[in-house]
Amino acid sequence: MHFAECPLILFTIMVQMAVGAFLFLGVIHHLSLVRLNDEIFTVISKPILNVTGFILVLAVIVAGFHLGNPINAFNALNNLGTSWLSREILSLILFLLSGGFFLLIYIRHKLNRKLIFSLALITVALGYIAIASMAMVYMLETVPVWNNLFTPLAFVFTSLILGSGAILHALNIIINKKKYSLLLNEFSIQKLTDPFKIISLFILGLLFFQVIIMFSQLIYLGSGDETLRSSFGILIEKNILLIILRLLLLLSAFLWLISLLVKYNRTRDLLLKRKYYALYFGILLLEELIGRYLFYAMYFRIGV
Amino acid sequence: MKKQYAFYIDTSRCSGCKACQAACNDKHNTGNGILWRRVYEVSGGDWIRKGNAWLPQVFAYNISMACNHCEDPICVKTCPTKAIYQRKDGIVLIDENKCIGCRYCEWSCPYGAPQYDSNKGVMTKCTFCYDYINEGKNPSCVDACPMRVLEFGEFKELKKKYGELAEVYPLPDSSITKPALVINPHKDSLNKPDIYLAISNKEEV
Ligand code: SF4
Ligand code: SF4
Numbered sequence: 001m002h003f004a005e006c007p008l009i010l011f012t013i014m015v016q017m018a019v020g021a022f023l024f025l026g027v028i029h030h031l032s033l034v035r036l037n038d039e040i041f042t043v044i045s046k047p048i049l050n051v052t053g054f055i056l057v058l059a060v061i062v063a064g065f066h067l068g069n070p071i072n073a074f075n076a077l078n079n080l081g082t083s084w085l086s087r088e089i090l091s092l093i094l095f096l097l098s099g100g101f102f103l104l105i106y107i108r109h110k111l112n113r114k115l116i117f118s119l120a121l122i123t124v125a126l127g128y129i130a131i132a133s134m135a136m137v138y139m140l141e142t143v144p145v146w147n148n149l150f151t152p153l154a155f156v157f158t159s160l161i162l163g164s165g166a167i168l169h170a171l172n173i174i175i176n177k178k179k180y181s182l183l184l185n186e187f188s189i190q191k192l193t194d195p196f197k198i199i200s201l202f203i204l205g206l207l208f209f210q211v212i213i214m215f216s217q218l219i220y221l222g223s224g225d226e227t228l229r230s231s232f233g234i235l236i237e238k239n240i241l242l243i244i245l246r247l248l249l250l251l252s253a254f255l256w257l258i259s260l261l262v263k264y265n266r267t268r269d270l271l272l273k274r275k276y277y278a279l280y281f282g283i284l285l286l287e288e289l290i291g292r293y294l295f296y297a298m299y300f301r302i303g304v
Numbered sequence: 305m306k307k308q309y310a311f312y313i314d315t316s317r318c319s320g321c322k323a324c325q326a327a328c329n330d331k332h333n334t335g336n337g338i339l340w341r342r343v344y345e346v347s348g349g350d351w352i353r354k355g356n357a358w359l360p361q362v363f364a365y366n367i368s369m370a371c372n373h374c375e376d377p378i379c380v381k382t383c384p385t386k387a388i389y390q391r392k393d394g395i396v397l398i399d400e401n402k403c404i405g406c407r408y409c410e411w412s413c414p415y416g417a418p419q420y421d422s423n424k425g426v427m428t429k430c431t432f433c434y435d436y437i438n439e440g441k442n443p444s445c446v447d448a449c450p451m452r453v454l455e456f457g458e459f460k461e462l463k464k465k466y467g468e469l470a471e472v473y474p475l476p477d478s479s480i481t482k483p484a485l486v487i488n489p490h491k492d493s494l495n496k497p498d499i500y501l502a503i504s505n506k507e508e509v
Contacts, residue, residue: 066406072401075402086384137408302477302480303413304344
């Protein structure tokens with residue numbers, strides 16, 4: 001892997017996490033909406049949306065570091081006809097615009113709820129279209145190791161795992177902030193903990209499948225044709241320790257979450273234990289960074 | 305019919321002297337480790353059983369490779385800026401004023417043709433010496449070869465003269481980009497799936 005790929009690791013992870021976070025914030029909102037005061041939710045989700053926006057802006061800046069000649073960057077949309085890279089950039093711009101528009105409207109929360117809901121849906125859809133185009137960029141006929149279902153799977157899983165992890169972590173921080181805890185009475189905290197539980201169960205499933213995907217991909221590469229086996233060779237010879245570390249991290253995130261859920265059943269106060277979720281999110285972030293590093297490391301093109 | 309310039313390489317004669325590579329560097333002043341034309345040294349072999357004896361059967365050959373100005377160039381399709389474009393005569397060029405240096409073409413081209421210039425931050429590659437062709441001269445590499453391995457010309461005519469082979473190990477399946485390339489194969493380069501062979505000068509190319 002070239003050092004030059006570092007910006008791409010960060011860029012893809014940040015965009016995918018932001019899209020996932022936006023999705024899960026919506027899901028939590030929806031799940032708690034029935035009983036939780038709309039205004040309270042707006043107050044706590046505003047900082048989360050701001051941070052998400054900040055991460056996206058940062059991602060775009062980081063992507064600029066990948067370019068040898070960023071001055072020409074405005075040319076990047078020239079080839080929408082055949083280049084998935086152009087299409088990726090376009091869909092990302094649309095996602096950013098829609099997200100920005102959503103934020104503008106959401107801040108004035110007196111506005112029509114239906115409008116906000118549809119805007120949120122459009123933004124999520126655009127986000128996943130951007131992630132799909134991102135996957136298409138890598139699915140090159142000349143790079144068989146990327147040209148398969150594992151690429152979009154990896155990107156979508158990053159978005160779901162990190163997006164949900166980031167939201168749990170962020171809500172956890174907010175609930176523990178004095179400013180907000182005054183606003184949130186016992187009752188509304190209780191309402192927030194229900195979605196926490198549902199989402200945590202969902203993530204457990206995701207983590208489980210992530211492990212299955214990792215093993216299936218290794219089997220797929222190891223039993224494939226010559227080029228696939230070359231990539232497999234690169235992974236095993238040079239990166240086996242990272243693969244093992246990644247598995248261990250996945251496993252610990254899995255166990256950590258289970259232990260949280262078990263304890264949480266006894267007392268919802270767990271939600272107030274801030275560092276638990278911070279650690280959990282940190283583990284996942286590291287796991288996904290390693291996963292993306294390996295994704296670029298296994299690059300192997302046919303031909304010379 | 306559309307014009308299409310092409311290269312002919314006679315790998316059976318190539319001695320691996322790299323005069324073509326040097327002439328190209330010289331003509332285009334590439335520097336910075338950039339090789340628009342590269343000579344791949346392929347070697348392989350195994351112990352073969354004959355009666356009661358095990359005999360070594362080893363071989364080596366060279367392939368001189370630049371951009372093949374493909375008929376269906378994957379680089380042109382993937383480049384987001386249209387910096388890479390194909391002229392009416394089939395020559396594929398990079399417009400450095402448009403290139404953003406994303407290196408996507410380098411990822412996709414199976415011939416290793418696009419070469420990144422880290423000083424300029426843009427991609428560069430073989431231009432087929434179109435300036436020489438305009439003047440009625442041969443591309444620099446063609447004239448430099450002491451073994452007369454390289455030739456260039458109209459793709460149709462080269463095919464008529466030398467046949468249609470456009471892939472030998474380690475080149476990719478020619479149906480992917482339809483390279484404007486005609487090869488006269490070295491006798492050992494024709495598929496030997498059961499014998500070990502590999503590019504032996506990887507650090508050089
Ligand atoms: S050899 Fe590579 S760079 Fe040259 S035209 Fe074909 S795909 Fe493009
Ligand atoms: S590096 Fe330049 S020529 Fe190559 S794909 Fe990117 S913009 Fe196009």
